[in-house]
Amino acid sequence: MRKRINHIILFLVFCGLGFHGNAQADSIAARNYFELFQDFEYVDTLKARIYSDSGIFYAKRSGNKILLGRAHQFKGWYFQDMSEFKKGKDQYLISLEYFKRANAKQGIADAYGNLGNVFLDMGELAQSLDYQLKSLRQNELILSAKPTKDAKDWALEGKTYALHNIASIYADLDLNEKALEYAHKSLRAELAVKNQVGAAVSYCSIGSYHKALGAIDSAIHYYKLGIKIFKQEKYDVGLPSAYYSLASLEGTKLTDNERANLVIEALKIDQRSGDRNGEVNGLLSLAEYKFNGLAIDSLGRLLKRAEKLIVEHDLAHYNERLYKLYSQFFERKGEFGKALIYMKKHLALKEIFDKQKKNQDILTADIKYEVQLKSYNDSLQLAESYELSQEKYQRKIAEQRTWISLGVLGGLILLG
Numbered sequence: 001m002r003k004r005i006n007h008i009i010l011f012l013v014f015c016g017l018g019f020h021g022n023a024q025a026d027s028i029a030a031r032n033y034f035e036l037f038q039d040f041e042y043v044d045t046l047k048a049r050i051y052s053d054s055g056i057f058y059a060k061r062s063g064n065k066i067l068l069g070r071a072h073q074f075k076g077w078y079f080q081d082m083s084e085f086k087k088g089k090d091q092y093l094i095s096l097e098y099f100k101r102a103n104a105k106q107g108i109a110d111a112y113g114n115l116g117n118v119f120l121d122m123g124e125l126a127q128s129l130d131y132q133l134k135s136l137r138q139n140e141l142i143l144s145a146k147p148t149k150d151a152k153d154w155a156l157e158g159k160t161y162a163l164h165n166i167a168s169i170y171a172d173l174d175l176n177e178k179a180l181e182y183a184h185k186s187l188r189a190e191l192a193v194k195n196q197v198g199a200a201v202s203y204c205s206i207g208s209y210h211k212a213l214g215a216i217d218s219a220i221h222y223y224k225l226g227i228k229i230f231k232q233e234k235y236d237v238g239l240p241s242a243y244y245s246l247a248s249l250e251g252t253k254l255t256d257n258e259r260a261n262l263v264i265e266a267l268k269i270d271q272r273s274g275d276r277n278g279e280v281n282g283l284l285s286l287a288e289y290k291f292n293g294l295a296i297d298s299l300g301r302l303l304k305r306a307e308k309l310i311v312e313h314d315l316a317h318y319n320e321r322l323y324k325l326y327s328q329f330f331e332r333k334g335e336f337g338k339a340l341i342y343m344k345k346h347l348a349l350k351e352i353f354d355k356q357k358k359n360q361d362i363l364t365a366d367i368k369y370e371v372q373l374k375s376y377n378d379s380l381q382l383a384e385s386y387e388l389s390q391e392k393y394q395r396k397i398a399e400q401r402t403w404i405s406l407g408v409l410g411g412l413i414l415l416g
Contacts, residue, residue, distance in 0.1 A: 026059075055070075
């Protein structure tokens with residue numbers, strides 16, 4: 001899921017401010033702590049926590065609702081980064097309330113997007129989709145109101161994020177055609193604002209959805225478009241995932257050596273950036289594609305490195321692949337006893353993962369039904385669910401008034 005990570009645009013903060021006394025100094029201090037939080041969010045979690053708390057402290061002293069909304073947004077980001085999703089959700093709800101009180105339309109749109117992201121992390125896909133659609137609707141309302149250039153840029157960015165996230169949710173529900181629809185909308189929005197990196201992300205997402213639908217040629221086409229832009233923009237962050245996805249495509253003319261070369265390129269980037277999850281994936285993929293081409297000693301060192309990273313960084317979800325490779329490794333060495341031990345470990349984990357997947361598929365089917373039931377022919381109706389509920393409420397009141405009027409009229413007739 002994509003989340004807004006750029007620094008706060010100051011016009012949103014100054015909108016409606018009436019400084020008096022120390023309020024201006026407190027507001028400046030709060031904004032400074034917001035900046036510091038973003039600088040250290042992924043670098044030093046202790047400093048990030050301190051800066052997010054300080055931002056809330058000075059935002060409260062300033063008394064400005066928009067600042068308070070942003071302060072609780074950052075605190076929500078902190079909790080989400082720490083995988084404390086319920087606490088993150090609570091902070092985003094507080095943030096939304098402050099933005100509503102201040103009638104800060106862009107803040108409301110961002111709060112909806114944040115809630116959509118955290119509900120996705122919590123596995124509540126229907127609610128996640130609901131909030132992302134609300135975010136999309138809110139950003140579109142801002143854009144339709146002839147905003148200033150800064151406000152327009154902010155809303156366009158929020159719109160593209162919402163579209164991308166909606167596509168991701170549909171993909172998680174295996175509704176890949178619907179995911180493609182929103183991914184193309186996201187791509188058009190990125191191209192409209194000339195955001196090349198964002199367009200590359202959308203191209204790779206479209207490639208993934210085509211892969212899921214079995215359209216291999218289309219998947220290759222879009223992955224290559226994304227990779228080309230990432231290279232042009234020197235955006236290494238996006239390359240590993242694209243390389244791994246392209247290498248793992250079945251039904252292509254890629255040889256094992258070509259797949260291995262893609263993995264090696266991705267692995268180098270992950271090692272430079274310190275992405276241990278990506279590095280383990282790369283090491284295991286390399287072992288799979290080059291299993292017979294690597295010398296026994298080289299293959300052994302590669303698997304040992306992967307095992308060490310799995311233990312040190314709590315990446316146990318890779319153990320099934322690791323144990324299978326270890327079994328094949330010892331079989332190749334002629335140590336059949338060890339090969340059997342690791343094959344048993346692999347099969348035991350596979351059975352557990354298969355059960356988990358089956359349970360997840362059942363849950364996904366329920367959620368998919370709920371989403372399709374709610375969305376009817378147009379999923380955007382989910383975004384307007386609160387408006388529909390308001391209309392029902394107003395109709396109910398109107399009906400009650402009608403009955404009261406009829407009752408009064410009947411009483412007057414009786415009196416007459």
